[in-house]
Amino acid sequence: METENMDQDPGRADGGQWRAQFDADVVFANGGGLQTREFRLDVPGPDLADDELAELFVRHLGLLMVETVRISGKRMLREPHKGGRGTGGAAPRAAGRRTVELSHPIRHGMVTLPGLPTPEISDHLSREASRDHYAPGTEFHIGRISMVANTGTYLDSPFHRFGDGLDLAGLPLDGLVDLDGLVVRVTGAQGRAVDRNALLPYQVTGRAVLIHTGWDGHWGTDRYGSGGHPFLTARGAAWLADQRPALVGIDSLNIDDTEDPTRPAHTTLLAAGIPVVEHLRGLAQLPVDGFRFHAAPPAVEGMGTFPVRAYAVLPGEER
Numbered sequence: 001m002e003t004e005n006m007d008q009d010p011g012r013a014d015g016g017q018w019r020a021q022f023d024a025d026v027v028f029a030n031g032g033g034l035q036t037r038e039f040r041l042d043v044p045g046p047d048l049a050d051d052e053l054a055e056l057f058v059r060h061l062g063l064l065m066v067e068t069v070r071i072s073g074k075r076m077l078r079e080p081h082k083g084g085r086g087t088g089g090a091a092p093r094a095a096g097r098r099t100v101e102l103s104h105p106i107r108h109g110m111v112t113l114p115g116l117p118t119p120e121i122s123d124h125l126s127r128e129a130s131r132d133h134y135a136p137g138t139e140f141h142i143g144r145i146s147m148v149a150n151t152g153t154y155l156d157s158p159f160h161r162f163g164d165g166l167d168l169a170g171l172p173l174d175g176l177v178d179l180d181g182l183v184v185r186v187t188g189a190q191g192r193a194v195d196r197n198a199l200l201p202y203q204v205t206g207r208a209v210l211i212h213t214g215w216d217g218h219w220g221t222d223r224y225g226s227g228g229h230p231f232l233t234a235r236g237a238a239w240l241a242d243q244r245p246a247l248v249g250i251d252s253l254n255i256d257d258t259e260d261p262t263r264p265a266h267t268t269l270l271a272a273g274i275p276v277v278e279h280l281r282g283l284a285q286l287p288v289d290g291f292r293f294h295a296a297p298p299a300v301e302g303m304g305t306f307p308v309r310a311y312a313v314l315p316g317e318e319r
Helices: 050-061 234-243 264-271
Strands: 002-004 018-028 033-043 066-078 098-101 120-125 142-146 154-156 179-185 208-212 247-250 276-278 289-294 305-307 311-314
Touching: 018 050, 033 050, 033 066, 050 066, 234 264, 264 276
Parallel strands: 002 033, 179 208, 208 247, 247 276
Antiparallel strands: 018 033, 018 066, 098 311, 120 142, 154 276, 154 305, 179 289, 289 311
């Protein structure tokens, strides 16, 4: 098939912009071909190799199953850009957009909860041993980790508390990522309990509600797991369950008072299908709102808890 690009009018010249005029001969992997004559395309500058021009051409036309593209008769023209798919460079992005780490790194031997086994990180295949499997100069590392699910910063699904609840693989992904974030600050409070009244001023429905207690400042010390940590009360959990947030997180040892074996906050929130993220860090770096929150675990069937890489994305101004 032959086509001829009809956009031949150079129009007003623009010394800062370039277009390429060329012939192209396309062969498709599933049979057939395409030929163009004196096709004109916006390009980023005059020094464009044939293979780079071929890539822009394929992207501009949205061609599928391309095997080869042969460019010939190429001329670079000073012309204003006409616009096109895939030819204008990167789309505008938010200037100053920032991501904030909200999870603890997992290290060999680290303690998350006193009494639980610590993670063991080792080699399954070391770089040295891998050299016997690959060409000279090529090596790989395959690591091995043994740990309980409640390690580092982790997410609890309903299955963690209830045998018939959703496990990690059953959680909808859109309830774990790109959530409208909200920080409830209770740092400096006289007591440990985060009650209903501390939550009432906030619109929480559909949002990731992150309770900032400041307890993460004790991470890695005996104080962190020795008791006396902040927690969400049963009344606070009941109010949240009624308001239907997407997710609730806390930067403390546990969302419940570990001295209460009934675990009312876990019970109420997970019964309502609201995941819980514990052992967050860095909430002091976030504004009260105006950010997006992400905390997705692997989709593991038959497990209710797993570590997450929790983070927030703060927007910037459009360039």
